[in-house]
Amino acid sequence: MSILLLLLFLLLLNNLLLLGTDRLAGMNRLVAVQGCLLAALLICLDHVIIGAAILLIKGVGLPLLLRRTHLRIGAPSSVPPHLPYAAAVLAGMLGLVFALWLEKQLPLPQGFFPPFLLPTALGTLFCGLLLVIGRASALSQVMGYLVTENGIFLLGSPLMSAGAVWFELTLLLDLFVAVFVMGIAINHISSKFETIDVGRFRSLRD
Amino acid sequence: MLEALLLLPLLAAALMMLIARATAGRTLLVAAAVAHAVLTAAVLRRIAEGNPPSAFGGLLAPDMLGGLFLGVASALFLVTSVYAVGYLKSEEDLGERSHMKTGERFTNAPERRFTACLCIFLSAMTLVTCTRHLGALWVGIEATTLASAPLIYFHRHRESLEATWKYLIICSVGIALALIGNLLLSFAFVAKGLESANEAADQLSLLLRLAADVAPGGPAVPWLKAAFIFFLVGYGTKMGLAPLHNWLPDAHSQAPSLVSALLSGALLNCALLGILRGHQILIAAGLGGFSAQLLLFFGLISLAVAAVFIVGQGHYKRLLAYSSVEHMGILAFGIGLGGVAVHGAMLHVLCHSLTKCMLFLLAGNILSRYHTLSSHDVHGMRWAMPFTTVLWAGGFLAIVGSPPFGLFVSELWIFKGALAQGQWVLGAVYLALLAVIFVGMSVPILHMIQGTRPADLPRATREPLLSVLPPLALGLTVLLLGLYVPQGLRHALSQAARTIGG
Numbered sequence: 200m201s202i203l204l205l206l207l208f209l210l211l212l213n214n215l216l217l218l219g220t221d222r223l224a225g226m227n228r229l230v231a232v233q234g235c236l237l238a239a240l241l242i243c244l245d246h247v248i249i250g251a252a253i254l255l256i257k258g259v260g261l262p263l264l265l266r267r268t269h270l271r272i273g274a275p276s277s278v279p280p281h282l283p284y285a286a287a288v289l290a291g292m293l294g295l296v297f298a299l300w301l302e303k304q305l306p307l308p309q310g311f312f313p314p315f316l317l318p319t320a321l322g323t324l325f326c327g328l329l330l331v332i333g334r335a336s337a338l339s340q341v342m343g344y345l346v347t348e349n350g351i352f353l354l355g356s357p358l359m360s361a362g363a364v365w366f367e368l369t370l371l372l373d374l375f376v377a378v379f380v381m382g383i384a385i386n387h388i389s390s391k392f393e394t395i396d397v398g399r400f401r402s403l404r405d
Numbered sequence: 406m407l408e409a410l411l412l413l414p415l416l417a418a419a420l421m422m423l424i425a426r427a428t429a430g431r432t433l434l435v436a437a438a439v440a441h442a443v444l445t446a447a448v449l450r451r452i453a454e455g456n457p458p459s460a461f462g463g464l465l466a467p468d469m470l471g472g473l474f475l476g477v478a479s480a481l482f483l484v485t486s487v488y489a490v491g492y493l494k495s496e497e498d499l500g501e502r503s504h505m506k507t508g509e510r511f512t513n514a515p516e517r518r519f520t521a522c523l524c525i526f527l528s529a530m531t532l533v534t535c536t537r538h539l540g541a542l543w544v545g546i547e548a549t550t551l552a553s554a555p556l557i558y559f560h561r562h563r564e565s566l567e568a569t570w571k572y573l574i575i576c577s578v579g580i581a582l583a584l585i586g587n588l589l590l591s592f593a594f595v596a597k598g599l600e601s602a603n604e605a606a607d608q609l610s611l612l613l614r615l616a617a618d619v620a621p622g623g624p625a626v627p628w629l630k631a632a633f634i635f636f637l638v639g640y641g642t643k644m645g646l647a648p649l650h651n652w653l654p655d656a657h658s659q660a661p662s663l664v665s666a667l668l669s670g671a672l673l674n675c676a677l678l679g680i681l682r683g684h685q686i687l688i689a690a691g692l693g694g695f696s697a698q699l700l701l702f703f704g705l706i707s708l709a710v711a712a713v714f715i716v717g718q719g720h721y722k723r724l725l726a727y728s729s730v731e732h733m734g735i736l737a738f739g740i741g742l743g744g745v746a747v748h749g750a751m752l753h754v755l756c757h758s759l760t761k762c763m764l765f766l767l768a769g770n771i772l773s774r775y776h777t778l779s780s781h782d783v784h785g786m787r788w789a790m791p792f793t794t795v796l797w798a799g800g801f802l803a804i805v806g807s808p809p810f811g812l813f814v815s816e817l818w819i820f821k822g823a824l825a826q827g828q829w830v831l832g833a834v835y836l837a838l839l840a841v842i843f844v845g846m847s848v849p850i851l852h853m854i855q856g857t858r859p860a861d862l863p864r865a866t867r868e869p870l871l872s873v874l875p876p877l878a879l880g881l882t883v884l885l886l887g888l889y890v891p892q893g894l895r896h897a898l899s900q901a902a903r904t905i906g907g
Contacts, residue, residue, distance in 0.1 A: 305627075306624040306627065306628075307592065307595070308595055311592075311595055324585075328578070331574065331578055337570065340574055344574070344577055344578060344581070347578060347581050348581060351581060351584050351585060351588070354585065354588055355584075355588045358588065358591050358592075366540045366541075369540075369541075369544050370540075370544065370584075373544055373547050373548065373551075376548075376551050377547065377550075377551055377573075377577055380551050380554055380555075380573065381573055381574075381577075384554070384558075384566070384569060384570055384573060387558070387561070387566055388566060388570060391561075391562075391563050391566055392563065392566075397570060400567045400570065400571070402507075402563065402564055402567060403564060403567055403568060403571075403654075403655040403658070403659070405654070405714055405718070405720075405723065
């Protein structure tokens with residue numbers, strides 16, 4: 200149990216660091232760490248196959264793919280965000296407080312969620328959404344999407360069962376393809392717009 | 406049979422990637438569409454006979470509701486694949502060119518990748534409509550996003566790339582929220598000893614059985630309500646319900662017209678199906694009133710937002726896109742009303758898909774002739790492209806719900822449903838918004854048709870058959886559905902409506 204708590208604490212810390220980091224390379228490293236932490240958590244909860252698959256895809260594969268994309272397009276190390284970093288961290292903390300409050304209100308059977316797993320999952324989810332909305336760089340938005348998915352995976356972890364491994368693996372495959380397609384799109388954005396700042400996407404409006 | 410229905414388009418896609426000759430790829434596209442349509446007809450026949458087929462241990466086992474959406478998707482794919490033959494040939498002839506607005510030089514994505522993605526898109530929609538596993542449905546909808554993103558970015562210029570990026574990010578995050586809905590549904594039944602609903606291939610039947618035992622005010626109720634909210638927000642984003650519709654006008658306006666036709670006519674229905682599965686479960690749990698109220702609310706908001714953006718809209722493909730937001734609103738409104746309005750909504754699904762597909766294909770013809778998307782710059786269509794003009798005018802009358810087209814009947818049924826439920830005020834608001842949209846759409850459409858032909862536009866020549874026959878077929882079907890709904894189809898619509906409170 201103590202290892203589980205430690206992993207959950209590290210995940211929360213990782214979320215706040217992600218919200219406060221401006222450098223894309225640093226963010227990517229944190230996303231990789233988050234993938235590894237999620238994998239370790241699932242292995243602790245006896246979901247070994249899924250944990251190994253997550254380690255491979257979220258801990259190694261996707262961060263490498265994003266790093267390769269970043270290097271190939273030669274994007275700047277950081278892009279000014281829509282939402283200032285300090286405000287994002289504050290919002291992340293408020294989200295966590297809300298998640299802690301929400302856990303007390305939800306009618307769930309005793310022991311269904313290991314302690315602090317639900318608030319951590321909701322906090323991660325919220326952090327991911329903040330990254331998608333608050334950052335202007337296409338790469339950061341993809342990382343935000345990945346973090347959101349991590350939160351959902353964590354939220355669904357008590358429902359994972361040996362009989363439905365196919366489903367979780369299909370989700371992972373879907374996610375892998377999604378990030379792959381987004382990576383290709385970022386390559387095109389970089390070559391067409393000479394920037395990955397999607398805040399400049401203003402040509403389509405009524 | 407269902408295995409072939411799902412895998413055949415994937416096989417065709419793989420072959421397309423291997424075949425270098427464009428004509429062979431196009432032939433394969435039409436062949437795959439015909440084969441899919443034939444198989445779909447066989448599946449629909451089995452469902453109508455009360456002997457639905459099943460595959461992969463029950464993972465694929467469509468009911469009439471899914472069958473209806475499958476039939477629409479397959480029929481539209483067949484029509485657009487025929488249209489695609491002529492379209493892709495003309496695109497090949499054009500080669501590298503300048504963007505009509507910005508002057509940017511651009512080329513198209515490789516054609517075989519485009520046709521392969523079309524087939525993968527069809528396969529994903531088949532999974533969505535045939536499965537009774539909500540997780541697989543989610544995977545299918547996410548797969549439709551991934552397969553259709555390269556289709557939107559067929560013309561490789563900045564504007565289409567911008568639309569593609571918005572589509573990818575907004576829909577992916579939206580659908581991620583729908584996945585939370587799936588989790589919350591499972592949480593609702595944890596107390597009943599349900600360890601993992603994902604283990605059951607026929608998950609929908611299991612959830613419906615469990616929902617039927619939910620006690621009013623029991624611990625499952627808040628979870629079920631929360632699950633539906635997430636379904637509505639998640640799949641509603643993909644369906645284009647306002648105010649979650651932002652991606653829709655951009656993607657529909659920038660995609661090639663045949664892709665817009667499929668997005669609007671078939672894809673939006675798939676997302677609606679995700680919401681309807683949630684509604685089905687809430688009805689079984691005795692919470693149909695809650696989901697119906699939310700559908701009513703979002704339906705009217707969508708109608709209102711569409712009305713605001715349609716009035717004064719100067720971009721004819723965006724006009725059609727906002728019309729899709731309107732019709733998704735009508736569907737949500739009709740389903741939310743319940744009773745006879747749900748029957749109207751089912752007919753509306755069919756008629757809207759056919760009409761919108763027709764209009765987008767015609768918009769493609771107009772674009773290729775006038776080289777502009779501005780309705781202000783298009784005039785004298787009746788002199789420049791008479792056959793397309795007749796269909797365009799007919800399609801306009803159909804989409805705004807004029808008699809004798811099918812959409813008039815379906816919209817009337819929905820209005821009757823509002824009156825039958827004693828919702829006079831809502832009925833009046835619905836009619837008022839439809840009237841505003843009618844006026845808003847008629848101004849640019851009539852401007853395009855009337856007037857004189859632009860001086861620099863060559864005289865009317867014979868329009869290619871492949872560009873006018875597919876929309877003609879769609880238009881005639883919508884007209885026929887307004888005059889007469891065959892007994893078999895009427896029965897199928899009733900059967901589909903019954904599953905969602907009709």
